[in-house]
Amino acid sequence: MTNSIQAWRSAIVHSVADPADVGIDASYQYFEDGLLVVENDKIIAVGESKELLPIYQDKADITTVEHGLITAGFVDTHIHYPQTGIIGSYGEQLLDWLNNYTFPAEGEFHDKDYARKVADVFLKELLRNGTTTALVFGTVHKESVDAFFEACETHNLRMICGKVMMDRHAPDFLVDTEESSYQDSKALIEKWHEKGRLHYAVTPRFAPTSTSEQLTQAGELLQEFDHLYLHTHLSENQQECEWVSSLFPESKHYLDVYDQHKLLSERSVFAHGIHLCDDEYHRLHDTGSAIAFCPTSNLFLGSGLFRLNKAEEHKVNVGLGTDVGGGTSFSMLQTISEAYKVIQLQGEKLSPFKSLYLATLGGAKALRLENKIGNLAVGTEADFVILDYHATPLLTFRLDQSKTLDETLFVLMTLGDDRTIARTYSAGKCVHSRDS
Template structure:
């Protein structure tokens, strides 16, 4: 089969390190007139167009974008597929919100036709917003994960998902058992984990909805399949934290519950972490676990403000999560808009280059996939976006005043949304065209 080689010319920007560790200036590469070369779904070269063009064959197809920026695809480290239909639900904080809106909405996912329909809408929304990889919660029904992976496989997307494990403190119509959750998860792992660009995540919803028996079996799955992911929630809401103390009085805190059941590790991602203490951050970092920072959701549900500087102090891996449906947008640009405000409210700064890092390479590091996604280095999967500087009249006018790439990037993150994403590529294939 002949090599399919294509090139893409525009301004190009990607993160190569965490600004908190190396300083802003050495954390990114920017090519004002750049060229990205893709061979068979992988990036083979990135750099200045003037240097790379002479090295290419004369007949190569070059897509040239004016007034546009190429970046890596965005990575969403926390989102719920079954909550797509209840995004933007009024008036509750976490625990009431789960009972009022979430559980009834999730109850429909045993039905294949419904699960297929929502998986299709969900993936289209991700790609429309420039998200090329997501760590996804299904519902308690295996069908939710089968439908999602079937849709993702057709487009050769790099996606991670798991069936929710939940055997108590939820409506009767939505609980599994410790044993059935283990058996169902195992069947899904055998079917999907490592197939194409798909990965499985063991998914206990959160400590209050799992018995000790179920958490034990979740830990057992991670032992049986060492390269699995684990995803759950932690320290999102103050009432939730009190509830965990009542349910697990023998443990010294919320994180210690998960630690006891051996759920911490290099592919474990804990959503929120709004109310973590220093010791918990240190323990997460020590075990190689990561946090998904979900600012839109934390503000919408009144949960609190994530302390990013504390996470940085402990060198804790942090990715960005939309947390749809607690979050109100699939757009990681809009999520970064909210992240900036969360930092402002704490008297801290969030630079545009740290924001870019969180949405791309930081998410890849949280998922231990930085050798494959999250940047545009040669050898990486060709998952990338074309962002349009003229997506809206206001954006177009504002960017004409921009003096440098830092300002341009910040404006894209404050005024940008799904309309800003002109094209989304996954493994070198065009999967969304605005």
């Protein structure tokens, strides 16, 4: 009979704080020969194996990881599951991307069977890339969210999703109404929010595709139910920002549109936030709202460079987002690599420990889930990944030259991809194994 206590012996690293707040050395824990101990779905111990093995060697089923590294499951703070089928589409910036690729693709999601098929592919890709929690866009259709949450239940994943609210400036087959979006969202909230490890996000696509009346209804939903998320886009593209200014002339700036409709809160996550003024950063901080930094899509769609230093200066919570399908990879490792380049282009540096934080604990803090996920602290849920130092011949050769932990992390983040993820665990259960 299998023990309820499982343990993994491996090199282990995880974030414990933001390097911007405490400095790099105090921001992480590393155990060169560590032991991670899990009972059922919770972490009950993590530390040096020489200290923990005497306690658990007779109590736990112990797996020894060869040439690998364990860290927390990755947290993706912005992604569109209905855009899985258009990832890697050529040649557009944001508004043309929506009209030429996104809207036609999303029209198919009125069919729940089709939506479930895509949801299954999407989740397999997330887990294959070590992502165990994501903040996810559905489509305007209720069926899209039902299909997604049903797929998540199969693997007991901690996921957040919402039905798009969109009552203007979109094709007729994709628009809802002020009343239907409220009623459909309410029904989904009552069915799925905080059921198991699932959460609901009120999801207006972005300000231009919702009337003021619909945004008001979104704000009312946030007041009606506890612990709901708000998930939308903010200041991704200069043309978009100009459009918002023309549609909402009474607003001081883009963020103020959402603020006037009571959409800023500690569980509000705004994707992109590239073209922000100081007042917007101040307001994000004051309300506890977060930004999802999406470097891959920002580069692919030509949107601009996110100013991480400004977010840090104003103490705004930031997580990483792949933003598939504008983003070109489900891999958080590849997303980190692109984030490094975005920061380099601004004459600054992104340390591997800050990158690890953004991809794990930073994302969890942006989602207000840091007491449940985001690192390997005792009492948190056992969502973690095993990275393979020998995933490719080049990675093997390059890591043989590595002399420090920060060099090893940086190489993994620069050369790594889905092949680097040997196994992914959710709530203590293996939900992806590369070799099976």
